[in-house]
Amino acid sequence: MNHPLSPDTRLYIAGHRGLVGSALWRHFRSRGFTELIGRSSDELDLRDSTATARFFAETRPEVVVCAAALVGGIVANDSKPVDFLSDNLRIQLNLIDSAVSNGVRRLLFLGSSCVYPRDAEQPIVEEALLSGPLEATNQAYAVAKIAGITQITGIRRQLSLPYISAMPTNVFGPGDNFDPAAGHVVPAMIQRFHRALVAGDRSVTCWGSGRPRREFLYADDLADACHFLLDNYDDRVAINVGTGAEVSIEELARIVARIVGYTGEIRWDTSKPDGTPRKRLDTRRLDSLGWHARTSLESGLRNTYEWFLANTDEARVGGATRAGLPAEGDAPTFKGRHG
Template sequence: MGAPNTDSSSSFLTDKSAKIFVAGHRGLVGSSIVRKLVSLNFTNLILRSHAELDLTRQSDVDAFFAAEKPDYVILSAAKVGGIHANNTYPADFIAINLQIQTNVIDSSFRHGVKKLLFLGSSCIYPKFAPQPIPESALLTGPLEPTNEWYAVAKIAGIKMCQAYRIQYHFDAISGMPTNLYGPNDNFHPENSHVLPALMRRFHEAKVKGAKEVVVWGSGSPLREFLHVDDLADACVYLMENYGGLEHVNVGSGKEVTIKELAELVKEVVGFQGELVWDTSKPDGTPRKLMDSSKLAEVGWRPKIELRDGLVDTYKWYLENVKQ
């Protein structure tokens, strides 16, 4: 357990004019972090789209850091996708993610960044990790084969932060979020995750006046969900209060069955038809819960209840996703 930062001269929250580079600011996570920092009156956010700065190009990243000299870096940029994408493009998932994080972490150290937060994913853990999954489960068994390329890259990012801390005393920390949802999620019909996929399907069924929606599996697997605005809040908290070697799990600590989730989404969307379970289809992992007690010990807990978060997300969907 790393000791919280007590050096008041390096307090993240006190310097509102500090230059903060949020890498991946247009994604689900990055956009939420930007909203959070703006709400806290940070005035000097450095944001670059992929077209403006290709993080896979080492020389471009180095030139950017040399010119901008950010004080803090939050690294949420990554190539992400579902099972189909991971199986189809394994080289992209390992190479692009390794390039992005290696370039950003190394340039951050060499150009005097005060603190860096690297964000990963719960898929870093072994396929058969104990439940709830503690941080200590890392590298204790084989990974889930369908996303091991992405997972290996993220594990390398954690280890890189640790190595730079050990060798150079660089204040690099890592946070590993559970399943996230919220504004700016991916609602694509084919390659979105379970929660946005359900929301889109119930909404379209409601609009068409459909009698039923068929969902894969039995509905029995347990999953944990965290609203992305809670993650953004946790990121700020870690930047202010954590300076340890070990990565930190960021979860809600609450599980719901896929069946409970589907019923809740159905209710929030207002679909009046039947929910039918196709039990001939696979269920996936029976349970996947992260142990976030370490983060609770440091002093942070989530605030957004699942139902409230779903209402907020559906409102965003109606306003922003082309019908």
């Protein structure tokens, strides 16, 4: 498939005020798209099937990107599995069912790299899906995302619609959740080191051992990849989106500390869980289509910290967050977790 979206496409970005959704909104606006559709949580509760169906019938989007989800860091995922499973299943079913019922011609469902087995061979190929046990701390979230991917595959087989899924690696960037206790690893570290710098603390304690290795993707790069996939990808395989590079959590902490300007001691609380030991995606499928991430980890981290400094009063410090759900509609969407 190679049918680029036209600037007048009626494009609905579900979760448009979240981390990924807001990056998608910036991306398409900057490229001249004039018919973008978005709703805040006050306007639309995506867990409500009747409200979601009515919204689709009224707005008639042609293309949909599903970037709405209940998300949180490793502790939130581990402590509230019912919420992460139930809310995300309802969001996905309502979005995708309404899209089918209302003639949406193209849909991109965003999964997560946590759908892969905990001990998958590295780098992780798309075919590793459902090949082994999941990481226990975020199993509920992963199962929900696997259900969404399965629904897209079923729609392609049963209804022959060109809907697709993508599995991004850990995403970070402007608009993330900067709570040091409940946020994803990058924004939580930024907040933690920034507070220590301001307070003059001699040490900062980070969670876990620092040994797990992760791959990080800047949110604006993911938005660019989503546009590229909508224009160029049409396959039942849920395609990986990543950078191909990885760092240990300890290395990440040192980079963040340097960017923030913190020079004190970094300690590790090994009573906190590490999550999956290693998680790097095999991106050869996407590479072969001609897309590559443009933003280096350090550049992305600097951009994110600059955004945080410029938006300190608005930076979210909640726990588990929802994109497109009541009272949480301005929260970051999924990914970027240390789990």
